[in-house]
Amino acid sequence: MDINPKLVRWVAVLPLVAVFIWSMNIAVTRYVTDFISPVSISFYRWLIAFILLTPFTLPQLYRSRRVIVQHWKQLAVLAAFGMVLYQGLSYSAAHYTTATNMGIINAFIPVFTIIVSIFILKEWPNRFALLGCLISFLGLLLVIAKGQWANLLSLGGHLGDAIMLGAVFFYAFYGVFLKKWQLKIPLFISVYVQIFFALLYHLPFVFWLGLDAIDARNVWSVLYAGVFPSLIAPLLWMISIQYLGPNRTSIFMNLMPIVTAVIAYYWLSEQWTVYHTIGTALAILGVLLAQKKIPAPSQIISE
Secondary structure (H helix, E strand, O other): OOOHHHHHHHHOHHHHHHHHHHHHHHHHHHHHHHHOOOOHHHHHHHHHHHHHHHHHHHHHHHHHHHHHOOHHHHHHHHHHEEEEEHHHHHHHHOOOOOHHHHHHHHHHHHHHHHHHHHHOOOOOHHHHHHHHHHHHHHHHHOOOHHHHHHHHOOHHHHHHHHHHHHHHHHHHHHHHHHHHHHOOHHHHHHHHHHHHHHHHHHHHHHHHOOOOOOOOHHHHHHHHHHHHHHHHHHHHHHHHHHHHHHHHHHHHHHHHHHHHHHHHHHHHHOOOOOHHHHHHHHHHHHHHHHHOOEEEEEEEEOO
């Protein structure tokens, strides 16, 4: 889409704001661990988003009822991977690792997506993608090992990072299924139905584990999670994709580990070390390499 260069500069602010919101949510997730259980904040988050979306989506939901009924199973699967497994495991990981590590591990979603695509979409990566995956994986190991490779042998110290890895792995499935199915459903209708399924999935855990009360210590964290990362950030990201395109927009996601680390440093007093710097650099380099395309033979000849 060709738009005014001045407008491009303003639109470029939108993915930056979205990345800041998602990075802030990682820090909020870590901060609130002492005040609310993972099941409780996850349930409240989607309940708030569901309530806020309902007045705006019901009319369109009725008009889209046939296509929703046709694809309800896919929407249920997407909700399981993207809103329950990914988000739920992220809230659990926050009890055992730092927000800085969570932000860095989150940056490996594109690499995990490439791996999952091999098995589901039968899309084999090119040599740049393979090299990018290897470089990113080394960066990931460096962060988990805290800069000392011998630390990898002490498995008990990596529970939070391992849980976050599981969350990222499940989110990769979410992205691959979106690409595979390409559902022709309006974005917020799709999100609304997925939230509905996510709430249903939470009910057994809520009945078994119970819900923590919302009080002065956790109310703002719960409200933030239910409004900003659940509704506002996806909207800003969608607008960015519309004007900047998916490739240009996705590059901004590489800033998430850095933004998360800065927030965690000043708010949570977490330390940023040399191994965090190297690990993040390797992660970003790997992702950029993985996105590189091999020129077609005709292009190579013409050059």
